[in-house]
Amino acid sequence: MIRFEDVSVTYDGALEPTVRGIDFEVPEGELVLLVGPSGVGKSTVLGAVSGLVPHFTGGTLRGRVTVAGRDTRTHKPRELADVVGTVGQDPLSHFVTDTVEDELAYGMESLGLAPDVMRRRVEETLDLLGLTSLRDRPIATLSGGQQQRVAIGSVLTPHPKVLVLDEPTSALDPAAAEEVLAVLQRLVHDLGTTVLMAEHRLERVIQYADQLVLLPTPGAAPVLGTPAEVMAVSPVYPPVVALGRLANWTPLPLTVRDARRRAKDLRQQLEERQGNAPKGRGELRDQPHRTRSRKQPAHPELLGANHPAQTNALSVTRAHIHALRHITLTVTPGETIALMGRNGAGKSTLLNTLVGLVRPTSGSVHVGGAVPHKTAPKDLVRRAGLVPQEPRDLLYADTVRAECTAADQDAGAPPGTCRALLSELLPGPGIADDIHPRDLSEGQRLTLALAVVLTANPPLLLLDEPTRGLDYAAKARLVTILRDLAARGHAIVLATHDVELAAELAHRVVLLADGEVIADGPTSEVVVASPSFAPQVAKILAPQKWLTVAEVREALA
């Protein structure tokens, strides 16, 4: 259905081709997953299918790409619109109209389908994607998962043979991601649609793939094969595969179910070891959270000023919506808290309240003893630092050097502080001084924003959805950095959908739903109990409470 013949793409101004020697075929009706670290050209390969590369992006494409027999060299994207449906990373930048029903019809209108055909297909698609109750809603009012479903629906109505998706679940909470993946599964199985998809969060998607195309390094030729084969050699792999590699299972398990069947011996082994050294695991996990109850002073109000953050019956109401209700939370130094919950559960609002971007409607907030929204920004950055969901919002200058100089001035830190932090956070070749922040990779940009925020050395560090768009290597680096910061006494609060990240990092998990805290406790207790927030390792090794592969590895060592 999609055929790449020795394709290489060189963008204008680049010395080296971005991708090279791409040569594979996607048969009809298969779901093929494109995997690889950041920056290997996954989006370029996806763009070549819809013809956006090179017709829209510029650059030179050598070789030949054919989709359903049409050569993208002679067909512009608009002439491929009836066979290829493309959904990019950000569904919001995909929408042309303002209501769900019009959006579903837009593509068909462009193709000139007859009105009765359009009407029928819109109704079918509304049913297929479960959007019937949302048909008249303005798109701006939908949740992330709903928007992603509308985006997929809007390219489905012209009945394309091929669906191309770039990171369809990375911005979604676990439940919404499953909703979207169920739809894709149904399209492939029932309607015979061919799907080519790139996704960083392999733990969510790998079990649905028929084939994997791995781009191991930039410019390297792709590796093709069944998921189990490719995962054996891939530099990026989900926790279930990591556990399989650790236990030397062949073929590698791809689903929690596969792994559980094989894990009988491993569970027994772990139980024995744990039996020998009953405290083994407790020692492995870092100490601070254990001390949560111990550190809790007998008279909290006396020591309240010392807490990096404290909220008491905090409520926020915006436009008649209760964004937060009666949140009482204390953050102690050296503690890492993961805030989890659905899109729109109030995680970002809580973080924004802690840095004074949102005023509490009732209740109180204290950050390092100060009331955030009444504190001058200059003083507040020394008490709490927030890395927003889009780290770019924090960066204004046009070079990394200028950004660091500005950060030193803003924080009143000695010149060179920010740059030194950046080199420390990102050892190795690091980031060149005169590069534009926009040209950095997602991981590098996040690190720069983190360095900027840390320049003021705030005891409380807040991160909003830090792993969006990060590959496993960048995520591992972030985990190391944050662990190190926590060990130095920074309190860290991160809002995240990434259950694996929470399992790696957090001492304590706070679950939010509809602006209320519905669970608050040690990570192992809260996430293991929840079906959607449990990490893969916990599901595989249940009822034992293991959270990450690293824990298991150390226990077995």
Add this chain to the structure above:
Amino acid sequence: MGKGSAGSAAKGRREAAAPSWLVAQFPAPLKRGVVHPGAWWVWALSLGVAATQTTNPLLLGLLIVTSAYVVAVCRSNAPWARSYGAFVKLGLAVLVIRLFFAVVLGSPIPGTHTIVTLPEVPLPDWAQGIRLGGTVTAEAVVFALYDGLKLATLLICVGAANALANPARLLKSLPGALYEMGVAVVVALTFAPNLIADAQRLRAARRLRGRPDRGIRGLMYVGLPVLEGALERSVALAAAMDARGYGRTAQVPAAVRRTTTALTLGGLLGVCAGTYGLLTAEGATYGLPVLLIGLAAALAGLWLGGRRTPRTRYRPDPWGLRAWLVTASGVAVAALLTLAASLDPVALHPGVVPLTAPTLPLWPSAAVLLGLLPAFITPKEPS
């Protein structure tokens, strides 16, 4: 599903009313498009035209109340429906500014009833004819009030059209050849709110860097990143639209293409020549026919040009009986008030010098009330 059943009841009535070819061509809409947006614009602009025919504050007030009642009954909960309030405020602002100028800068209306005498600022010779301060007469104030009220009514009527008809849906009704221009306008309309949201977000982010997040300086620093972000979003949208088939063209025979060009260009030239002829004294004889021929040629060109785009429309708003009635009620108000203005100018333009109390002319008032018709024949648009 309550909406659905209400809608299907309405559907039955509308189907009976619509011309048979329309019913055959398009499956009847179930819930949306209660009245064609074009009908609402005609209705509202007709009320506006009626407002220009009179300065009687009672009639103008009646017009405002009529539009307000219809808006309150017929508007949906959609974001654009809230624009009526903004237009009312704008109208009040215009009224206040008009009064302010009349009081401070004086007015050419001769008057005898002095309300107050403001200290007059002596102005140099070159500013002759301009007066600052001085006597304020009741006649001048009343004249300004009538005049301002007329303008405010006009604005409020435009506001009613905005609140009742989705501007984007109105653009959808454009002929095929102008469709791409219409989309550009719609995209531009969504661009501005996005830009404001971005600026607010980035200004808030300045706080995270320890910089003041208020004041003009805060806004200036985020200017470049905001434009950068907006540009990137536009490029992403353009890519998405391209991949979804925007701008696909159908193969059209060369002869048709040339005819289209000739008709459009010739038509536009004809319109120019005709207009020129109408405006000059010696061209009065050929002006009108040339204008009409030019207009017809341009429209034909537009229609032919539409064949180049293979687009179809999804559930277009039908122009049904309700749309006709809404249009008719508006046009009737405008026509009757124009008639009244020529038959009974005194009642529609109450005297200012000497001051007389305005009276409510009976049959023009009844005519204005015809504008209430839409409130009784259209069900509330579901949002």
